[in-house]
Amino acid sequence: MIAWILFHLFVFPGMLFTGVMGLLVGWYDRKLSARFQFRKGPPLFQNFNDFFKLLGKETIIVKEAVKSVFIIAPLAAFAVLTLIATIIGLALFYQRGFGGDIFVVMYLTMTFSVMVILGGSATGNVYSSIGAGREMKLLLADELAFILILLVPIIKSGYQIQFDQILAVQQTSGPFIGSASGIIAFIIGMLCIQAKMTLAPFNIPEAETEIVEGPFMEYSGPLLAFWKLNHYMMYVIFPFLLILLFWGGFQLQGIGILWAVLKYVLIVTVMIIIKNTNPRIRIDTALNFFWRYASPVAFIGVILAVLGV
Amino acid sequence: MGWYNKRLAKSLWVFHASGSPCNNCDIEILDLITPRYDIERLGIKLVGSVRHADVLLVTGIFNQKIAPKIKKIYDQAPKPIFVVAIGTCVSSGCCFKDSYNITEKPESIIPIDMFVPGCPPKPEAMIEAVAKLMGVLNG
Numbered sequence: 001m002i003a004w005i006l007f008h009l010f011v012f013p014g015m016l017f018t019g020v021m022g023l024l025v026g027w028y029d030r031k032l033s034a035r036f037q038f039r040k041g042p043p044l045f046q047n048f049n050d051f052f053k054l055l056g057k058e059t060i061i062v063k064e065a066v067k068s069v070f071i072i073a074p075l076a077a078f079a080v081l082t083l084i085a086t087i088i089g090l091a092l093f094y095q096r097g098f099g100g101d102i103f104v105v106m107y108l109t110m111t112f113s114v115m116v117i118l119g120g121s122a123t124g125n126v127y128s129s130i131g132a133g134r135e136m137k138l139l140l141a142d143e144l145a146f147i148l149i150l151l152v153p154i155i156k157s158g159y160q161i162q163f164d165q166i167l168a169v170q171q172t173s174g175p176f177i178g179s180a181s182g183i184i185a186f187i188i189g190m191l192c193i194q195a196k197m198t199l200a201p202f203n204i205p206e207a208e209t210e211i212v213e214g215p216f217m218e219y220s221g222p223l224l225a226f227w228k229l230n231h232y233m234m235y236v237i238f239p240f241l242l243i244l245l246f247w248g249g250f251q252l253q254g255i256g257i258l259w260a261v262l263k264y265v266l267i268v269t270v271m272i273i274i275k276n277t278n279p280r281i282r283i284d285t286a287l288n289f290f291w292r293y294a295s296p297v298a299f300i301g302v303i304l305a306v307l308g309v
Numbered sequence: 310m311g312w313y314n315k316r317l318a319k320s321l322w323v324f325h326a327s328g329s330p331c332n333n334c335d336i337e338i339l340d341l342i343t344p345r346y347d348i349e350r351l352g353i354k355l356v357g358s359v360r361h362a363d364v365l366l367v368t369g370i371f372n373q374k375i376a377p378k379i380k381k382i383y384d385q386a387p388k389p390i391f392v393v394a395i396g397t398c399v400s401s402g403c404c405f406k407d408s409y410n411i412t413e414k415p416e417s418i419i420p421i422d423m424f425v426p427g428c429p430p431k432p433e434a435m436i437e438a439v440a441k442l443m444g445v446l447n448g
Contacts, residue, residue: 030349039347046352049319053363056313058387060360212357220360220387 013089015082022232023047029235029272036276047232054225062218064124073119074219074226077112081233084108088240091163092249101163102150105241109146109196112230113139116205119227120215131214135198135205137283141290142195142202145188148298152176152185153245155305167249175248181304186246188298190267193238194274195286197231201278202286210280239267311448317363317389318446320352321439324362326382330369334396337429338366346432353439359386364442367421370398372410376418383419393423393438400424 008014026047034041061067084105090096113135120132154161156176157169176182195202206214216227243249243263250260281289327335341348342355356362359382371379383392397403399415415421425438 034347034349038344040350041347042349042352043319046320049316049352050322052313052316053320056317057363057389060385060387208357213361217358218360224361 008090009082009086013093014086017089018082018085018233018236019229022229022234022236023051025235025268026232028268029275032269032272033276047228051225051229054228055222057221057224059221059223060218062123062125065218066122066124069118069122071223073115073122074223074230077115077119077230078226078233080108080111080115081230081237084112084237085233085240088163088237088244091167092240092244093252095164095167097162097164100161102154102161102166102245106147106150110139110143113196116215119219120205123215123218125218127211128215128217130211131205131207131217134283135215138195138198138202138204138286141287142192142294145290145294145298146192146196148295148302149185149189149192150245151302152181152298152305155302156182163244166245170248175246177246177248179304180309181301182246184297184301184304186242188294188301189242189246190270190274191294193234193242194271195290197234197238197271199271199275201274201281203280204283204286207280235268235271239264239271242267314446314448318443320354321363321391321442322354322356322361323364323366324356324359324382324386325366325368326359326379328367328369328371328379328399329375330396330398334368334398334429337432338368338395338435340432341435346436348436348439351439351443362386363390365390365392365419366395367392367399367415367419368395370402370405370408371412371415371418372408373412374410376412380418391423391442392419392421393425393442394421395425395430395435397426397428400426403428 010016024044024047027042027044030046031041061070087098087101087105091101116135117132117139120128120135123129153166153176156179157166160166160169170176177186198205206216211217216224219227247263250256250263252260325335325338340346341353359365365383365386367379369375383390394400394415398405399421402411405411412418423438423442425434427434
């Protein structure tokens with residue numbers, strides 16, 4: 001039993017699977033972005049090369065930095081993402097839930113942002129502090145809409161909070177994306193994960209041309225490698241979460257495998273298209289967008305779900 | 310070490326530090342990431358912070374005001390770091406070589422691994438320099 005738990009955590013839906021798949025999807029992101037700009041783009045194993053190269057570089061710990069937080073933040077963020085990946089993967093591939101799944105995932109995604117804020121503000125660098133502050137504001141902006149869209153599958157599945165129950169309801173009565181409230185929640189969810197992954201137009205915390213990668217500016221070597229890996233792991237976690245909650249999960253037999261791959265690739269491609277066709281917006285515009293438009297629409301989705309539409 | 314050097318050769322991240330250039334070399338460096346030359350296909354990426362860099366590109370003459378800053382940037386970079394000097398200014402001083410304010414030799418400030426002469430050097434010349442650096446790393 002313990003061996004299986006360790007296997008799930010470290011190998012299959014957890015660390016190894018999510019890491020390797022995340023780096024490959026990161027290559028897809030870079031390649032597609034390059035094609036958008038009429039460039040050729042990097043080779044297939046580019047992200048693996050980057051990761052192993054960064055592991056071998058010197059780690060510089062800044063003199064002004066709070067040493068313990070500076071070192072722990074990327075590793076804790078990695079652990080948090082591994083845990084989310086395991087919970088979501090167990091529900092998707094093994095139809096297993098453990099109790100309070102959806103709330104645990106909600107809090108853990110928030111914890112990841114908190115780790116970015118801690119890591120950024122521990123460096124003592126001005127740009128990092130600006131980035132950490134912006135990350136905090138972005139968290140405040142997207143969190144309300146994210147919580148509201150998570151309520152929709154809970155209500156539609158008859159107030160179940162376990163992933164396996166939500167999946168079972170979807171397999172008997174069709175995926176939630178087919179209903180009005182489901183499609184509203186799915187679209188708002190796409191925008192929320194865009195903000196949670198800090199992709200353009202919401203790449204405000206790590207604006208590369210403006211505040212030089214914000215919270216990650218002072219990181220070097222293995223710690224930076226873990227920040228990069230965390231970013232690519234989210235390319236796996238958040239699309240899986242959307243598929244799980246709204247799109248009926250995966251049926252991994254026969255033609256179902258093809259559908260599973262197509263669902264995932266479609267969501268990732270839409271994310272990359274949004275990323276490449278939008279400029280970065282200001283933080284007040286992002287707050288305005290999420291609080292004035294996205295959250296009320298998500299709330300309408302919740303009301304529709306209560307009405308059973 | 311050979312395995313690591315091969316990884317390093319395939320993912321050189323470049324930080325671009327201007328000494329006091331006339332900005333001509335800097336514009337030619339930016340040409341390298343345009344669709345025509347696109348060095349991302351070789352795994353090269355321009356990064357904004359020197360803490361992420363593997364290659365430090367320096368341009369322009371090092372006068373007395375900028376020399377300590379270049380030294381500071383070099384010290385801030387995580388090792389191993391390779392320094393590539395772009396342009397005739399760094400290699401020989403170009404038209405500024407008799408100025409009153411230049412320092413003796415760029416090599417006395419930071420160790421320079423590779424010179425790419427030219428005023429400005431063509432993007433092809435810079436790609437060749439990168440290819441030579443990769444060749445050295447691959448052994």
